Amino acid sequence: GNSVTQMEGPVTLSEEAFLTINCTYTATGYPSLFWYVQYPGEGLQLLLKATKADDKGSNKGFEATYRKETTSFHLEKGSVQVSDSAVYFCALGTSGTYKYIFGTGTRLKVLA
Amino acid sequence: KAGVTQTPRYLIKTRGQQVTLSCSPISGHRSVSWYQQTPGQGLQFLFEYFSETQRNKGNFPGRFSGRQFSNSRSEMNVSTLELGDSALYLCASSRPEEGGGISPLHFGNGTRLTVT
Numbered sequence: 001g002n003s004v005t006q007m008e009g010p011v012t013l014s015e016e017a018f019l020t021i022n023c024t025y026t027a028t029g030y031p032s033l034f035w036y037v038q039y040p041g042e043g044l045q046l047l048l049k050a051t052k053a054d055d056k057g058s059n060k061g062f063e064a065t066y067r068k069e070t071t072s073f074h075l076e077k078g079s080v081q082v083s084d085s086a087v088y089f090c091a092l093g094t095s096g097t098y099k100y101i102f103g104t105g106t107r108l109k110v111l112a
Numbered sequence: 113k114a115g116v117t118q119t120p121r122y123l124i125k126t127r128g129q130q131v132t133l134s135c136s137p138i139s140g141h142r143s144v145s146w147y148q149q150t151p152g153q154g155l156q157f158l159f160e161y162f163s164e165t166q167r168n169k170g171n172f173p174g175r176f177s178g179r180q181f182s183n184s185r186s187e188m189n190v191s192t193l194e195l196g197d198s199a200l201y202l203c204a205s206s207r208p209e210e211g212g213g214i215s216p217l218h219f220g221n222g223t224r225l226t227v228t
Contacts, residue, residue: 032214043116043202043219044155051214089155093214098168099145100217102155 002027006090006103013080013110021075021106023064023090031092033057033066033073038087038105047075047088080110114139116220118203124226130191133223137184137205144186145217146178149200158201161186193227200224 007022025031032051036044048057053068062077073090090103117136125131137144146158157170161180178188184205190197201224204217 034216036217036219041221043118043204043221044217045219046216049216095214098143098160098162099157099170101157102147104154 002031002092002094002101004090004092004101004103006088006106009087009105009107011106011108013108015082015110015112016079017110019075019077019080019084019108021088021090021108023073023075023103025071025073025090025092027071027092027094029094031094033064034091034093034100035062035064035073035075036089036091036102038089040086044089080108082110082112084108085110116203116205116218118201118220118223120223121221122224122226124228125193126228127193127195129193130189131193131225132187132189133201133203133225135186135188135203135205135220137186137203138207138218141205141207141218142184143206143208143215144180144184145204145206146186146188147202147204148172149202149222150198155202158188190225195227198225198227 003026034049035047037047038044048059050057050066056065087105091100093100119134143162145160147155159169164180175191180186200222202222204219206215
């Protein structure tokens with residue numbers, strides 16, 4: 001079945017450091033890929049998405065490229081801020097299933 | 113535009129009781145999904161509804177049920193509560209993507225259920 005694997009957290013970085021959170025997936029067909037972010041006490045918010053191979057999603061300085069050859073969708077940001085501290089979830093969805101598969105989440109803590 | 117609204121935000125129940133959670137989707141969104149979030153299992157899919165029809169269901173026991181009304185609002189019910197049902201229950205809505213692609217989910221802030 002479909003699955004998503006994320007790197008274990010927590011990830012602790014200093015402000016302005018470079019961020020990478022790894023995400024790989026297994027899926028039949030052609031999934032769409034997403035990154036969601038969850039702040040304390042809130043639900044998940046869509047951060048970015050990519051719907052086909054080689055697409056790059058970007059938002060708020062975050063980027064991720066849909067790599068079909070390596071079945072990966074790694075999240076990157078060039079310079080993190082304290083306000084980026086949150087839990088990040090990689091997810092995939094496939095047409096006709098009406099459900100998403102989520103990774104286990106990676107907690108990011110950014111220190112001033 | 114109002115977001116997804118879930119009520120109540122917090123619930124405390126005892127084992128054996130039942131509970132009903134409510135979700136109002138974003139206006140115009142006809143698909144509503146429910147997920148259970150726990151520290152150990154992450155986000156697990158419960159079910160998805162569209163135009164009052166359940167289109168998919170996750171691997172949860174029959175104690176978990178849901179429904180959707182004609183105005184797209186949805187409820188989920190858990191009967192005979194167990195300690196392991198303690199979790200954050202998230203509702204999400206979506207609208208059809210142009211071209212038939214996968215629609216992003218818009219989540220509410222969840223209902224935190226504690227079973228004692």
